[in-house]
Every structure is written in C-alpha cells, then in structure tokens.
Amino acid sequence: MMNIVACFKWVIDEADIRVDAASRKLILDRAGHKINAYDRNAIEEAVRLKELHGGTVAALTVAPPTSKACLKDTLSRGPDTVYFANDPAFVDLAPRQSATLLAAAIRTGIAFDLIVCGEGSSDLYSQQVGPALAELLEIPCVTYVNRLSFSGGEIVADRKLDDGVETVSVKLPALVTILPDINSPRIPTLKQILAAAKKPVHDLTIDALGPVCPGCLQTDRLQAATMDRKKMRFAADAAGIRSVVDALIRDGVLA
Numbered sequence: 135m136m137n138i139v140a141c142f143k144w145v146i147d148e149a150d151i152r153v154d155a156a157s158r159k160l161i162l163d164r165a166g167h168k169i170n171a172y173d174r175n176a177i178e179e180a181v182r183l184k185e186l187h188g189g190t191v192a193a194l195t196v197a198p199p200t201s202k203a204c205l206k207d208t209l210s211r212g213p214d215t216v217y218f219a220n221d222p223a224f225v226d227l228a229p230r231q232s233a234t235l236l237a238a239a240i241r242t243g244i245a246f247d248l249i250v251c252g253e254g255s256s257d258l259y260s261q262q263v264g265p266a267l268a269e270l271l272e273i274p275c276v277t278y279v280n281r282l283s284f285s286g287g288e289i290v291a292d293r294k295l296d297d298g299v300e301t302v303s304v305k306l307p308a309l310v311t312i313l314p315d316i317n318s319p320r321i322p323t324l325k326q327i328l329a330a331a332k333k334p335v336h337d338l339t340i341d342a343l344g345p346v347c348p349g350c351l352q353t354d355r356l357q358a359a360t361m362d363r364k365k366m367r368f369a370a371d372a373a374g375i376r377s378v379v380d381a382l383i384r385d386g387v388l389a
Contacts, residue, residue: 136189136247136284136306140180140213141236141267142173144197144204145257153358160356169207172252174319176312179282180250181212181320187284190214192244196235198224209330210322216333217244221340229258233266238343240271248289249309253278264311274304280313 150165169177180191193213195204199220208216219239227235240246249271251264261277268275280299281292293300294313322330340346366381368374382388 136183136187137245138180138183138189138191139240139244139246139249140173140177140191140193141249141251141263142177142193142195142204142208143170143232143252143255143257144168144195144201145170145255148256158357158360160358167201167203169204170252170255170257172254172256172312172314174211174252175314175317176250176252177208177211177213178317178319179312180248182317183248183282183284184212189247190245192217192246194236194239194244195219196224196227196232196239198222205335206327206330207322209333209335210327211320212326214333215336217336217338219338219343223340229260229262230266233263233270234346235343236263236267237270238346239338241344242338242342247306248284249273249307251309251311253311253313261311264309268309271307271309274308275310276302276304276308277311278313279310280316282310282312282316 144167146162147166147168150162152161152164153159154161177191177193183189184191191213193208193216195201195208195216196219197204199222201220202218205216205218217239219235224235240249249267251267254261255263265275265277276289276291276293278293278295279291280294283290288303288305289308289310290301290303291310293302294315368377368381379388
C-alpha cells in the first residue's frame with residue numbers, strides 16, 4: 135500500500151487564447167481554464183497504482199482562491215482527497231516558486247510514499263517543478279517515465295530518453311514525472327462527478343504553509359510568437375532545388 139500525492143496545475147485552456155495582431159498581446163478575457171493535460175496523466179497513474187496495490191491518493195495544487203472549480207474536476211478523476219494551497223498572490227508563479235509552495239504544503243502533514251507530477255505544464259512547460267520539488271524534499275527523482283510499477287517497497291520505472299529506454303528502480307519515498315504516453319486519462323462518469331462533491335477538500339492558506347520565500351520573479355508581460363512567411367514558390371526540379379539552397383544561404387540559414 136502506498137500514500138500517493140498527485141500534483142496538478144490549473145491552466146488557461148490554450149484553445150481559448152486569442153492574439154492581438156498589432157501588439158501580439160494575448161487576449162485572455164474569455165479564456166476558460168482546465169487541469170493541465172500532462173497532470174491528468176499524473177492523476178490517472180496515481181489512481182491506477184492505488185487500484186493495483188491499495189493505499190490513498192491525495193491531489194495537491196497551488197493556485198489563487200478563484201480556482202476552486204479545479205477541485206471537483208480533480209476529485210472526479212479518482213483521488214480520495216485534495217489539498218488546495220491558495221492565496222491571491224499565487225498567480226503566474228515561476229517553476230521554483232511553485233515547487234517551494236508545493237513543498238511547504240506537503241510539509242504541513244501530507245503523508246506520502248510517492249509523488250507523481252506531469253512532465254511539464256501547457257503554459258510554461260519548464261519541466262522543472264518536479265525535480266525542484268524532489269530537491270526541496272530531499273528525495274530521489276525519476277523523470278520522463280512512460281511505464282511505472284511498484285513491488286517490494288520500490289518503484290520500477292522506464293525512462294524514455296532520446297537514445298533509448300532506461301529502466302531504473304528506486305526505493306520509496308520518491309518522486310516521478312510522467313510522460314503523456316504512459317496512459318489515457320479516464321473521462322469521469324456522472325456518478326463520479328456527483329461523488330466528487332462529497333470528498334474532503336483541505337484548504338491551505340498562506341498562513342498554514344508557514345514561512346516560505348517563493349522568490350521575487352514576476353511575469354511582466356507575455357507576447358505571442360510570430361512567423362513571417364515569404365510565400366516563395368520553387369519548382370520541383372534541379373533548378374528549383376538550387377533556388378531553395380540559394381535562398382537559405384541569403385537568409386543565413388546555410389553557410
């Protein structure tokens with residue numbers, strides 16, 4: 135049996151983001167929010183391990199108080215309880231800030247043998263929160279996991295790397311970051327959605343977290359990326375290929 139903590143983030147739904155063509159400013163006025171897609175895999179894997187081996191799953195997030203909608207959605211996906219560390223200042227957090235606050239929340243008394251995080255987040259995608267959290271808690275960290283099992287007090291994980299797959303075993307407690315191809319997150323049924331309202335929610339204010347110093351980094355502004363297309367056409371023959379190469383040389387792409 136394991137006590138598992140699944141960390142997740144409430145992010146803007148990228149499908150709702152619009153861009154002002156002149157200023158490249160992101161228009162977020164009508165954008166909805168959702169559980170970070172990578173964290174859905176983390177929650178699913180935590181619940182899967184609980185179903186196989188017994189134990190508990192506690193979900194944990196750091197967010198402003200206005201993000202309460204994420205709690206019921208998360209609980210409907212299988213966790214037994216959720217911890218909601220919230221404060222109006224918990225907006226646009228840098229990865230180290232998020233990791234520091236998550237560590238402070240866990241130190242309030244959240245029991246864990248295994249912490250499961252998504253590979254990254256769909257907004258920043260820094261891939262730093264999981265490893266930083268493991269460092270702060272002084273536990274081993276296994277990243278890029280696309281297969282995970284538990285036996286004899288340790289986890290066995292397959293890490294998907296650029297040049298192959300590495301299999302490692304780690305004694306608990308530990309933290310893993312999950313790749314999206316490890317599973318297919320379940321879609322909550324109506325019964326699970328209704329049952330989520332009866333599950334316990336632990337509200338952790340900044341006072342409950344104790345003295346934390348999440349850092350002073352602030353997001354000044356966000357701008358959309360641009361792509362300028364030259365709309366050049368080339369013939370599908372030897373002369374056309376030569377023209378492509380010449381154009382790339384002129385632009386400095388090729389030396």
